[in-house]
């Protein structure tokens with residue numbers, strides 16, 4: 001058997017999969033931040049195009065992918081599913097390890113799967129500019145790439161610490177014609193309010209979201225785009241899991257464990273949602289979400305209604321949250337620093353269909369270095385969290401003498417994160433767990449619904 005399993009372009013899935021059609025539970029509705037009543041679609045129209053609002057609310061099992069989008073997906077899709085044989089040998093494990101390599105996209109991650117879809121639907125409705133936030137810079141560069149494909153302007157509010165740590169992500173966005181600002185900025189009311197409250201702030205995704213939403217709400221020709229969390233984003237990412245299913249069938253593999261890292265939840269959800277209905281029918285398969293101990297949303301947060309941003313401009317979503325006032329420590333996996341998780345993924349977690357584990361950053365970089373030295377590819381710090389779990393599970397297989405099939409989503413490469421690797425190699429990285437008392441304090445500030 002070849003170690004890389006490819007699909008032809010013709011074999012690329014033609015529709016995205018909506019898990020809501022097969023779940024026995026309804027996702028609790030988003031609430032209006034003003035009235036605290038369920039949100040009506042028209043409230044979302046000022047910031048999102050109608051077609052994406054319809055996808056957000058849809059219960060249809062399949063949503064067809066437009067031809068124009070399939071054509072753009074062909075730039076990097078279908079992505080390979082690769083057997084990590086050299087890692088298996090190094091670990092002396094009887095487990096078979098596969099990774100779905102989403103790092104082959106132009107910006108280097110899974111993020112353009114939804115970025116090009118969102119740019120396409122906005123363009124269809126005559127939108128000229130899209131505003132967004134970015135943590136690690138992966139999402140901002142994906143949206144910059146997508147807007148450029150559709151000749152649209154792109155405004156990115158980048159979390160200040162990442163803006164400083166990742167100058168080359170900014171360069172990518174500039175090459176693809178986007179405007180990038182370190183958030184909090186003094187361009188928006190929310191930004192100015194935040195700067196007054198926390199003048200030395202490193203920024204957070206919650207803050208940057210407030211700024212990007214305000215940019216869209218105040219400009220007629222501008223809509224807002226989110227790179228994770230929302231139902232339509234998870235929907236677009238299911239192309240990853242649908243391809244993986246076809247590739248595992250070619251390899252004659254039946255997976256035992258699916259693993260992915262979680263920031264807002266889009267890469268992991270897109271990867272494993274197509275496998276959930278098998279589990280609902282009784283199949284023995286584990287789904288493991290990996291997060292950082294610096295932002296332990298699933299492992300330490302609560303399943304409650306909360307705002308998606310710091311200022312409270314977004315609808316209230318029922319999700320695992322650390323509280324919208326949570327300001328994370330500046331750990332290097334910028335994309336794992338969001339205070340909440342996708343409501344649909346949270347629902348799946350609440351009903352115990354998936355597990356969650358949190359890791360400290362030094363063991364994560366150690367695992368990523370093992371992967372880089374065996375398989376050759378350098379994982380993004382976010383992806384490295386998944387790699388750590390894969391290695392732990394493979395070692396367990398060795399100890400228990402079990403031949404499991406472990407598959408994980410290699411959500412992105414770390415070519416723009418080398419300063420974080422440098423810090424790890426020179427032993428300057430500090431492990432960090434978000435203190436319990438901070439979590440308790442932020443949870444107390446959650447709105448009562």
Ligand SMILES: Cc1ncc(COP(=O)(O)O)c(C=O)c1O
Pocket residue numbers: 109110135136137138139227228229261262263264265266267268334335336380382383411412413
């Ligand atoms: C490479 C990579 N993986 C994972 C994530 C986490 O986001 P999500 O949980 O939405 O996939 C990010 C976020 O920026 C990322 O850049």
